[in-house]
Amino acid sequence: MKKILIIEDDLLISSLVQFRLKKDGYETILVKDGNEGIHAIDTIDPDLIITDVMMPFRSGIEIIHHAKKTKPEIPIIVLSSLGEEEEVVLEAFNLGVADFIPKPFNPNELAIRVRRVLT
Amino acid sequence: MKRKLLLFIFFLATLSLSFGQEGLLPFRDSAALIQELKLQEEIPSFSYKFFIPKVSKNSKIPGDSTFLWVETDTAFISKAFKNGTLIDSLYEPLKGDSASILFFVYEEKTNINGLRSYLETMYATGDFVLAEDKEQPENDILLVASSNNYQPLDAYKNRLLGDFKLLAVTLIILFFIFSAASMIIFMLIFKTQRNQREENIKNYEQEIIGPLTNLLFEKDLEEISQMSNEEISDIFPKSLFKKRLFKQVLIERIIGLNKKMKGEFKDKLKTLYKRLGLVELTKANLKDSRWDKISAGLVQVNEMDLGELINEVKSFTNSKNFYVRSLAGATLLNLSEKVDLSFLKDQDYPLSDWQQMNYLRIIKFVGSSKFLNIPILLKSKNQSVREFAIKLVRMLGRVDLIAELHMINEASTDDEKIELINTYDALGAHMEVEFINNCMLSTNPDLKKIAVKAAGNLGNSYSEVILMDILVQTIDFRLRRACLTSLSKLNTETFEKFVSTQPLPENQALKAQIQDPLLSNV
Numbered sequence A: 001m002k003k004i005l006i007i008e009d010d011l012l013i014s015s016l017v018q019f020r021l022k023k024d025g026y027e028t029i030l031v032k033d034g035n036e037g038i039h040a041i042d043t044i045d046p047d048l049i050i051t052d053v054m055m056p057f058r059s060g061i062e063i064i065h066h067a068k069k070t071k072p073e074i075p076i077i078v079l080s081s082l083g084e085e086e087e088v089v090l091e092a093f094n095l096g097v098a099d100f101i102p103k104p105f106n107p108n109e110l111a112i113r114v115r116r117v118l119t
Numbered sequence B: 001m002k003r004k005l006l007l008f009i010f011f012l013a014t015l016s017l018s019f020g021q022e023g024l025l026p027f028r029d030s031a032a033l034i035q036e037l038k039l040q041e042e043i044p045s046f047s048y049k050f051f052i053p054k055v056s057k058n059s060k061i062p063g064d065s066t067f068l069w070v071e072t073d074t075a076f077i078s079k080a081f082k083n084g085t086l087i088d089s090l091y092e093p094l095k096g097d098s099a100s101i102l103f104f105v106y107e108e109k110t111n112i113n114g115l116r117s118y119l120e121t122m123y124a125t126g127d128f129v130l131a132e133d134k135e136q137p138e139n140d141i142l143l144v145a146s147s148n149n150y151q152p153l154d155a156y157k158n159r160l161l162g163d164f165k166l167l168a169v170t171l172i173i174l175f176f177i178f179s180a181a182s183m184i185i186f187m188l189i190f191k192t193q194r195n196q197r198e199e200n201i202k203n204y205e206q207e208i209i210g211p212l213t214n215l216l217f218e219k220d221l222e223e224i225s226q227m228s229n230e231e232i233s234d235i236f237p238k239s240l241f242k243k244r245l246f247k248q249v250l251i252e253r254i255i256g257l258n259k260k261m262k263g264e265f266k267d268k269l270k271t272l273y274k275r276l277g278l279v280e281l282t283k284a285n286l287k288d289s290r291w292d293k294i295s296a297g298l299v300q301v302n303e304m305d306l307g308e309l310i311n312e313v314k315s316f317t318n319s320k321n322f323y324v325r326s327l328a329g330a331t332l333l334n335l336s337e338k339v340d341l342s343f344l345k346d347q348d349y350p351l352s353d354w355q356q357m358n359y360l361r362i363i364k365f366v367g368s369s370k371f372l373n374i375p376i377l378l379k380s381k382n383q384s385v386r387e388f389a390i391k392l393v394r395m396l397g398r399v400d401l402i403a404e405l406h407m408i409n410e411a412s413t414d415d416e417k418i419e420l421i422n423t424y425d426a427l428g429a430h431m432e433v434e435f436i437n438n439c440m441l442s443t444n445p446d447l448k449k450i451a452v453k454a455a456g457n458l459g460n461s462y463s464e465v466i467l468m469d470i471l472v473q474t475i476d477f478r479l480r481r482a483c484l485t486s487l488s489k490l491n492t493e494t495f496e497k498f499v500s501t502q503p504l505p506e507n508q509a510l511k512a513q514i515q516d517p518l519l520s521n522v
Helices: A011-023 A034-043 A060-070 A086-094 A108-119 B002-019 B029-035 B082-099 B112-125 B131-147 B162-217 B219-223 B229-235 B245-261 B266-275 B279-287 B293-303 B307-314 B322-335 B353-366 B374-378 B383-394 B399-406 B414-427 B429-442 B445-458 B461-473 B477-491 B492-501 B505-515
Strands: A004-008 A026-030 A046-050 A078-079 A098-102 B046-053 B073-079 B102-104 B108-110
Touching: A004 A011, A004 B229, A004 B492, A011 A026, A011 A108, A011 B162, A026 A034, A034 A046, A034 A060, A034 B414, A046 A060, A046 A108, A060 A078, A060 A086, A060 B131, A078 A108, A078 B002, A078 B353, A086 A098, A086 A108, A098 B429, A108 B445, B029 B112, B046 B082, B046 B383, B073 B112, B082 B445, B102 B112, B102 B477, B108 B112, B131 B383, B162 B245, B162 B266, B245 B266, B245 B293, B266 B293, B279 B293, B279 B307, B293 B307, B307 B322, B322 B353, B353 B445, B374 B383, B383 B399, B383 B414, B399 B414, B414 B429, B414 B445, B429 B445, B429 B461, B445 B477, B461 B477, B492 B505
Parallel strands: A004 A026, A004 A046, A046 A078, A078 A098
Antiparallel strands: B046 B073, B046 B102, B102 B108
16 A cells, blocks of 8 residues: 655645545555654655645755655655745756645545556 | 039029919919829929927937938928828828928928929929829810710821821832732633633534545535535534534635635535535624624635625625725625626725735636726726726726727826826827827826827827927926937937937937837836
8 A cells, every 4th residue: 555645734635635545545644744744754654745835844845855865766746825936836846846736726636646646 | 512413403494484484383372282292193303201390308209110200409300202192191190299391302402482493394394294184184085985986096007008108109019919910810811711712623623624524525516515404413513513613613614625625626615615504604794893704704705605695795895994895895806707896986995006906816817807897987986996997998908998988088187197098008099199199298297208108109290299399398308218219119200300400419319229229128
């Protein structure tokens, strides 16, 4: 079973994403801020990371930096309401993220993208 | 020696008092003075002795040890007594012996006048009090006590109450202590309540997440819209739904999710909002007197597309609160494609740039400018609304409304004229050249400058004449540059001719700049 780490401070959004991905048979781990996210990357070995950008303590960009430095093989999908800000999107892609999904988003669309990244 | 000195001082004092305070004591004669002595238990430095003259050499000392008689050649003299009240009782057994009394002051013998002087001196200094005066206060106190009810005499008994300054300072300190204590208690209560509220919100969120997620993924839109009340009660217990805070949290969560979701999830959330009866809370918010509640209600109407509340929203478009009327306007524009801008026509308050920008953004997002009814705004009594209408014609590229704009050309203010010229310029309205020419002759420098710039694109031969006139008359560099730029755009030959006939160094420099493509926008 593929393991997906979801780093998102909005509990309702993360629960929705978790619910949708569980339906597709993935194991999911939820964390609610940047610090917990970095700790989770170091301690567990996820197959995919889904992260927000604007979060308490550490931003999503810092998480991507850390993940690419310590475990570069893990694909990352960014899920953020900063999708309209070109600089953020470009920086994320320059760091090597697999996909960028702007909010508002459709969980079904996210599920399709996750499947594509993991296959 | 010492005693003699004291006697001398006493003598001087007696002398001075006998002159200065004669008759101070109320004794009419020596009998009265003796009578007074009989009432005094003790007078400082005063004593008396009994004196019995010897009848013969063989007379014997009276056999009474009380007197401790001392025998002299001519008499028997008793010891000194101080207590005047004993005079009568001591004298009584001596009556038969022809006894008399000798008075002593500072152990020196004196007569009745000397004694009187001494007593007057003592009386003047307060060291001697008449027996009558000693008894009087006791009698008075008893009389007062018997004739008046008991009242505690607290004045000056408690120093704190007697000293006004001390009392004031104490009261101020007490006030501050009381205030500080009250504030601390208030803060503690407030913090406890807030913590409790936050704790409740967290709990409610936990109770909302699961059912809401299930609903969104397990049921399609039709199923949600057809849910019975029993089904809803199964998802969210009635006991929770009775709590206002729970409903508020639910509304916030649904609206928050609605902003971050798209596709069928948005529709599901809106349907769910209505099925859960949360519209009633929105209505209550709109009826509230507090502006923040009304704003929350307007946001709910806006986010959840509650078209049935459109009339309530309209009533806030002319609210005195800037935020409320801005939200109401934005909500009306967002709610339906068929909502026009007529609600702005009668608005009393000026439209700020922020409001205009916000409305324009929504109008562009909704993408249905045909139903906006812009011409009605041109008839508004509010200048900022008319200006907004002119800007909208420009921003939305509504060439079909140029004729409507033409009708207000003459009646408009200078600020409106600036917007009109900008619009004509942007839309290429050559038919308005006469209006632009007239504006070039205006005394308002801003209007003149805008008209000059527009003349470069829309002007005619008469515009060239006006431009040259302005160039001859004005010394304003920016206006001159604008005139020359417009003239060069209108007619290159006229421009060249004018510059050659007016060989000013500034004209040559401006010409060089205008004709240099690299400097054309500098």
